[in-house]
Amino acid sequence: MITRRNLIKNLSAVPLLGGLAGTASILPFTEAAAAAPARDYFAELGVRTFINAAGTYTAMTGSLMLPEVLAAIQYAAKDFVMLDEIQDKAGQRIAKLVRSEYAVVTSGAFSAITLGLTGVLSGMDEKKAALLPHLAGTGLKTEVIMQKAHDIPYAHALKNTGVKVIQVESREGLEKSINDQTAMLFFVNANNAEGPVKVEDFIKIAHAHNLPAMIDCAADVPPVENLWRFTEMGYDMVCFSGGKGIRGPQSAGLLLGKEKYLKAARLSMPPRGNTIGRGMKVNKEEVLGMMVALEYYLQRDHVKEWKLWEGQIDLISKAAASVPGVKTETVVPETAANHIPTLRISWDAEKVPVTATALREKLRNGSPSIEVADAPHGNKYGISITTWMMAPGQEKIVAARLKEALSHLS
Missing domain, CATH: 3.90.1150.110 (Aspartate Aminotransferase, domain 1)
Structure with a gap:
């Protein structure tokens, strides 16, 4: 067995800055990288780069991060931290910036939708969180209601939790569909012009029935005011993409809203493993990068x-x-x-x-x-x-x- 004592003893026999290995191989990683010549990785791989005159499409890798965001990511890469602690502290700052009760950095808006719903379903019960997406016989609620006109592909994020998505075509149909199995109402802000119930009335209906409501605002900044408009309107959870107008990491997003739902959502997030959110990992670099991207977005003219x-x-x-x-x-x-x-x-x-x-x-x-x-x-x-x-x-x-x-x- 290699013990710490033997490891130190063996290392002491290695010639300093020389020997069998080249100098670059024993320099600290950051120094070795700085000493190495710049590489055109895309050219090496034969990957085409282009001028983006289209927009923030995921297929086109979203947006380009600001230099300040890249600097934050490089900073975060140099040290270890506890994942829950960086989420806690960065989340507190993000929540304050956007006037929200609570905030969590997620792996995109799609992940924010799934995780937010897990929080509604499980509450603060870790055993219930581990049951998802198998809801039958658990006593957990099994339905989410949305307008048929809001049935975009990304609404599949709701189904990841195991719920049945009920689609309605009228205000009357919405209210009639609410029952003891209804967990949440879901609204897509980009489709506000479509469907009979608009954004302001939707939240009123939800709260009149003592139900939480989530709104998908993935690509909905600008305007900057949208970052707090919907939480102030009363929505319990608001989901944003981080790698579009905010220009954070493409694989990051924001889940904003009520503390009781977002803290419960954290039970289905890494580092916890026995949950449907385990694969929706956000690393320390993305958490810090998302926070800094938001800071600079709010400072812009x-x-x-x-x-x-x-x-x-x-x-x-x-x-x-x-x-x-x-x-x-x-x-x-x-x-x-x-x-x-x-x-x-x-x-x-x-x-x-x-x-x-x-x-x-x-x-x-x-x-x-x-x-x-x-x-x-x-x-x-x-x-x-x-x-x-x-x-x-x-x-x-x-x-x-x-x-x-x-x-x-x-």
């Missing part, structure tokens, strides 16, 4: 930032519209998600005989590569562009490349 986006959009719009047959329109989508200046570009197929798919491929395969988004309503002769995920100056590249592509295809 949001009015100035909005004007910057409008100016960038205007530059690209003028370049595209200079091509005969091309029309542009700048809009701010009514939906709460991705509520930012958006350029919609469409063209006369007779003057510019190319589909949106072909144009996207041309932009994607050029140098530098550029990704744009689809036009709404499946328009095959149109695309959408946002600039909020671009580095300064990239809007000029996008404007020139887009004009060139449309001109050569016309």
Whole structure:
């Protein structure tokens, strides 16, 4: 057996800074990394990088973290801490920043939805938390109610707990569906314009029946006020993505709201193992990075930032519209998600005989590569562009490349 005494004795025989190993191999990790030449890992792997003119899509790896967030992540990587303690202390600061009773860093908004519901189902009983998702015969509640118009793919996060999701199509149907098995009501803020019950009335109905209500606000900043608007409205749990407008780690999210539900949700989170949330691990680097991202997001001049986006959009719009047959329109989508200046570009197929798919491929395969988004309503002769995920100056590249592509295809 290797004892601490023998290990120290054996190490004393190793020549200092030399011997059989190279110097870099025995330097502390951070020093060795600093001494090593910079590597282009994406080039080594053959992975394409691109200018993001589309938005904060998960498939496009969300957003880019700010230098301050990267610095916090590197700082956190140098020491060990207890996972529960960093969650406790960072959560306290986050809660204060966003005027919430309690806060937890999760592995994305999807995870926040699942974990928040586990807290409702189990309460502070660890044995009950370990039962999920097998609810039959446990005495735990088994249903969550949502509007059919809010049935987005991410609502699957509710089903992870084992509940049955009841979909309703009217206010009357909502109230009639509430019974002794109803655990929670669930609302999707991005779909507020759809469905008969709007965000303010939904929470009133929930509380009139003494039920908690959760709202999914994954991509719903900006505006910054959304970070506290819904908890102040009375929602018991609010879920945000961390790697979109806040520009935290892509794999992080926020669960905000009432302490009694969020503390119970922690029972299904790592480091505890016998729960459905064990795989939804958030490391110390992500917790600290999320906290710092939020701090810097709240410090930003949001009015100035909005004007910057409008100016960038205007530059690209003028370049595209200079091509005969091309029309542009700048809009701010009514939906709460991705509520930012958006350029919609469409063209006369007779003057510019190319589909949106072909144009996207041309932009994607050029140098530098550029990704744009689809036009709404499946328009095959149109695309959408946002600039909020671009580095300064990239809007000029996008404007020139887009004009060139449309001109050569016309």
